[in-house]
Amino acid sequence: MAAPVGFQEATLQGLASDGGLFVPEGLPTLDLPALKGLSYPELAWRVMQPFCDIPSEDLRAICADAYGPKYGGEVAPLRPDPWGHVLELFHGPTFSFKDVALQFLGRTLDYILRARNERCNLLVATSGDTGSAALQSVVGCPRLTAVVMFPKGRVSPLQEMQMTSLLEPNTFCLEIDGTFDDCQAILKQLNRDPEFKQRMQLGAVNSVNFARLLAQSVYYVWIYLQTGQPLQVVVPTGNFGNFLSAWLASRMGVPVRRLALATNDNDIVHRYFSTGTYERGPVHETLAPAMDIQVASNLERFFAMAGGGERVANWMAQFEKDGRIEAPGLAGPEIVSGKATRAEILAAIRSYYAQVGQVLCPHTAVAWHVARQLPQVGSEVIVATAHPGKFPEAVQEALGRPYPGHPALEALRGRPRRAVSLPAQALAVRHWLEGLSPQE
Ligand SMILES: Cc1ncc(COP(=O)(O)O)c(C=O)c1O
Structure with missing residues (x-):
């Protein structure tokens, strides 16, 4: 196990030097009555402060900046609907919930690096939204480069255009001939070499970075404070980051009625929570x-924090080898x-539109579909993770007519593109990174 380190x-x-994930040694209990009525930036400051070894007023300024002008005042509005609310997390610069964490993380990293007079290359594996949100998070931060x-x-x-049309001096895209899991495996492998990691000043902003989970846990506290009801949320999840953030909030004392996770056909997490067996399957395109x-x-973190203890390292090694472990209970x-x-995704988009007159993105539609399948236990919150305009093809297929999308996204079509094609090999990415010249 790697030695304990502070938040910064x-x-x-x-990722830790042994390839594992950082988890907090303990969790604070939030003083919920004292948080009532705070604005989103102030709430973020107060929730994250106990975790952060950053002077309090500096952290407050980071939160004010991250959740200020780029959001125009609406970080996480709750839109009422017939079943409760939809938490709209897509009002940031890339129209995805990822901005909530990454606008905070970019500024926090910039702050830390400035104080140390250091630089950092953020290497990111993305299956969609993280990429553009990561690239946007370093804009104007010369101490950071995002790859x-x-x-x-x-x-x-x-989504691809959102990434490849950003031509900043400190933003780069690598298109890998493989799956997202291949990209993630390359990321892990490169991080496992301590000499390379240090020489290349590698950092991560994938949801493996704990600061992201922490920043996301804030909106679950926000839901509780806004609705005044114990949390009952449905979270569309893939890498288990967004759901883990909800669980973290519950562990910090936010009352909970039900935490539902919703997957698409790539249902490894759903299968784990239904059977106790965590088993890899083929990746389906959805x-x-x-x-x-x-x-x-992020399931590794859940194992560690939910009582897996010493067994987790063995489980993860076994999972890597066999693609299967038993971790029930x-x-x-x-x-x-x-x-x-x-x-079911198509039917959910159609049905929600017919009943409410609003369009859901396909990820949010996964959550809404699952919400309709579960026993109905009163008002609940669907977590809307992206603006539907990011997925016009799926929406058009569902509604059976052209969908105008989002004007800011449509304006990207035809813009110049910059991306380097590489095979799905860690060595190829390693060589490319070694050729990066430091930004001044
Ligand atoms: C739009 C959208 N919804 C849901 C998710 C799933 O989030 P997580 O992987 O943190 O569970 C993602 C992840 O990239 C996403 O981009």
Whole structure:
């Protein structure tokens, strides 16, 4: 096990030197009545402060900046609907929930690096939204360079344009001839070499970075404070990061009625929570591509924090070798799960539009479908993770007519593109990174 480190160090390192994930030694209990009525930036500051070895007023300024102008005042609005609310997390610069964490993380890293007079190369594996959100998070931060690996031809065309049209001096895209899991395996492998990691000043902003989970846990506290009801949420999940953030909030004292996770056909997490067996399967291409993965990295954290203890390192080694482990009995009864097939995603988009007059993105539609399948126990919150305009093809297929999308996204079509094609080999990415010249 790697030696314990503080928040700043864990944020810089992303993955620990032994290839494992950082988890907090303990969790604070939130003073919920004292948080009532705070604005989103102030709530973020107060929730994250106990974790962060950053002077309090500096952290407050980081939160004010991350959740200020780029959000225009609406970080996480709750839109009422007939079943409760939809938490709209897509009001940031890339129209995805990833911005909530990454706008915070970019500024926090910049702050840490400035204080140390250091630089950092953020290497990112993305199945969709993380890439553009990571690239946007370093804009204007000369101490950071973002290098995004995405699986060639497997992210939505608009998401790809959001990444490859950004031509900043410190943003780069690598299109990898493989799947998202290949990209993630390359990321892990390169991080496992301590000499390379240090020489290349590698950092991570994937949801393996604990700071991201922490920043996401804030909106679950926000839901509780806004609704005044114990949390009852349905979270569309792939890498298990967003769901783990909800679980973290519950562990910090937010009352919970039910935490539901929703997957697409890539249902490894749903299968784990239904059977106790965590077993890799083939990756299916779906209409909710950001969740097309079969290895849910953050489950390792759940194992560690939910009582797996010493067994977790062995489990992870066994999973890597055999693609299968048994780890039953860790989830409390508040956790439930479900999945949505391609046909069910399309039907959910259609049905929600017919009943409410609003369009859901396919990931959010997965959550809404699962919500309808579960026993109905009163008002609940669907976590909307992306603007539907990011997935116009799926929406058009569902509604059976052209869908105008989002004007800011449509404006990207035809813009110049920059991306380097590489095979799915760690060595190829390693060589490319070694050729990067430091930004001044
Ligand atoms: C739009 C969208 N929804 C849901 C998810 C799943 O989030 P997580 O992988 O943290 O579970 C992602 C992840 O990339 C996403 O981009």
